[in-house]
Amino acid sequence: MRPADLTRLVLLAAIWGGSFLFVRMAVGAIGPLWLTELRVGLAAIAMLIYARAAGFALNLVQNWRPYLVLGVLNTALPWGLYAWSGKHIGASYMAILNAAAPWFAAVCGAIWLGEKFSWRKSLGLALGMLGVALLVGFGPIAVSAEVLLAVLACIGATACYALAGVYVKKRAGKLAPRALTVGSLVAASAVVMPFLPAPPAAAAFTWQVTLAVLGISLLCSAAAYLIYFRLIADVGPTRTFTVTFLIPVFGTLWGALFLDEPVGMSTLAGGAVIVIATALVLEIGKRRTATLGG
Numbered sequence: 001m002r003p004a005d006l007t008r009l010v011l012l013a014a015i016w017g018g019s020f021l022f023v024r025m026a027v028g029a030i031g032p033l034w035l036t037e038l039r040v041g042l043a044a045i046a047m048l049i050y051a052r053a054a055g056f057a058l059n060l061v062q063n064w065r066p067y068l069v070l071g072v073l074n075t076a077l078p079w080g081l082y083a084w085s086g087k088h089i090g091a092s093y094m095a096i097l098n099a100a101a102p103w104f105a106a107v108c109g110a111i112w113l114g115e116k117f118s119w120r121k122s123l124g125l126a127l128g129m130l131g132v133a134l135l136v137g138f139g140p141i142a143v144s145a146e147v148l149l150a151v152l153a154c155i156g157a158t159a160c161y162a163l164a165g166v167y168v169k170k171r172a173g174k175l176a177p178r179a180l181t182v183g184s185l186v187a188a189s190a191v192v193m194p195f196l197p198a199p200p201a202a203a204a205f206t207w208q209v210t211l212a213v214l215g216i217s218l219l220c221s222a223a224a225y226l227i228y229f230r231l232i233a234d235v236g237p238t239r240t241f242t243v244t245f246l247i248p249v250f251g252t253l254w255g256a257l258f259l260d261e262p263v264g265m266s267t268l269a270g271g272a273v274i275v276i277a278t279a280l281v282l283e284i285g286k287r288r289t290a291t292l293g294g
């Protein structure tokens with residue numbers, strides 16, 4: 001991997017790790033639904049401008065169904081779940097639990113795509129559950145019903161990502177990733193809108209909250225996708241997916257630096273076990289049979 005690609009990978013992890021920080025900064029003031037709507041809405045506007053400048057067509061009429069499905073599964077529902085979780089658990093917890101995405105991708109791939117479920121993946125899932133138990137049961141946050149529900153919501157969000165991945169492979173694989181991203185953001189904004197409560201008071205939008213909303217929508221959602229697509233094109237999806245291992249590092253770092261969130265040994269131990277579990281599920285380091293031209 002070239003230094004420029006490695007820099008982009010680390011930058012992407014730092015940006016996506018920051019999304020959990022921004023959730024914690026804003027959700028208490030404006031609520032999870034408004035945070036989710038502002039995030040998807042502003043990101044959709046930014047990406048529509050990008051689509052116009054880049055000159056690629058969305059074909060909203062022809063492709064409304066995959067945009068709607070992915071808008072719900074890959075955007076509105078998981079982002080809403082993370083926003084709600086941010087009321088009860090810290091940025092470090094959310095960032096570490098986000099690493100569970102490959103676990104559900106492996107399970108869904110085995111069920112619906114016929115992918116092999118190896119002993120590495122089985123061990124990874126078992127270790128992953130142990131890591132979550134360490135993180136929650138012995139972490140610095142007192143365990144309560146709200147905390148447990150927030151943890152389950154984060155894990156549910158990663159399951160949504162996995163289901164979205166299965167849908168893309170089975171039903172939407174021919175559509176350009178950029179078009180899917182923009183179309184799903186537009187659809188997600190429309191889906192969340194009917195469920196919005198009364199708008200938060202203008203006083204709720206302090207400079208910190210405004211910064212968090214702009215950061216999570218324009219930086220963590222719109223700009224991050226552009227970096228992500230560049231990495232996919234330059235180094236391929238497998239190497240790009242290793243960003244999963246770096247997100248918990250930055251999520252924990254930003255939470256500790258800017259929110260004074262406690263980081264105990266149980267947080268570090270649970271996070272380490274979850275990252276190792278993710279590496280096993282992704283079968284990092286497994287020898288693969290060489291193919292012609294590879």
